Amino acid sequence: MSNERPTSQQRPAGGGPGGPRKKRPFQRRKVCRFCAEKNLAIDYKEPRTLRYFISERGKIVPRRISGNCSAHQREITEAIKRARNIALLPIASNHVLP
Numbered sequence: 001m002s003n004e005r006p007t008s009q010q011r012p013a014g015g016g017p018g019g020p021r022k023k024r025p026f027q028r029r030k031v032c033r034f035c036a037e038k039n040l041a042i043d044y045k046e047p048r049t050l051r052y053f054i055s056e057r058g059k060i061v062p063r064r065i066s067g068n069c070s071a072h073q074r075e076i077t078e079a080i081k082r083a084r085n086i087a088l089l090p091i092a093s094n095h096v097l098p
Contacts, residue, residue, distance in 0.1 A: 030067025034075075042075045044082035047089050054080065058092040 034040050043049070053061050053068075053076050060080055063073045083089040 032067060032069040032072055034072040035069055042072065042079050044079040044086075045088070047083055050076070050080050050083055050089060054089065058090060 034042065040049075053066055055061055060077055063070065066073070066076075068076060080089060084091050
């Protein structure tokens with residue numbers, strides 16, 4: 001018996017050892033909410049708005065997850081940092097003192 005792997009001609013089409021491959025559902029590209037709604041403004045004095053862009057651990061959510069355009073993501077990042085600096089937002093949401 002040989003220990004060679006089967007070539008592409010010997011493998012069954014459309015599947016592997018776990019069965020047939022499943023197609024990933026197409027995920028629609030997110031739209032920047034600030035570009036879509038022109039009346040929304042990014043303000044460091046509104047922590048309720050900024051909390052949507054902070055994870056549970058207090059990190060700023062990246063653009064690919066939040067769906068913001070690059071210009072608005074930079075504004076959001078700056079606003080979050082300003083709000084943290086004047087203590088409107090926590091630096092780490094689950095911060096526990098020893």
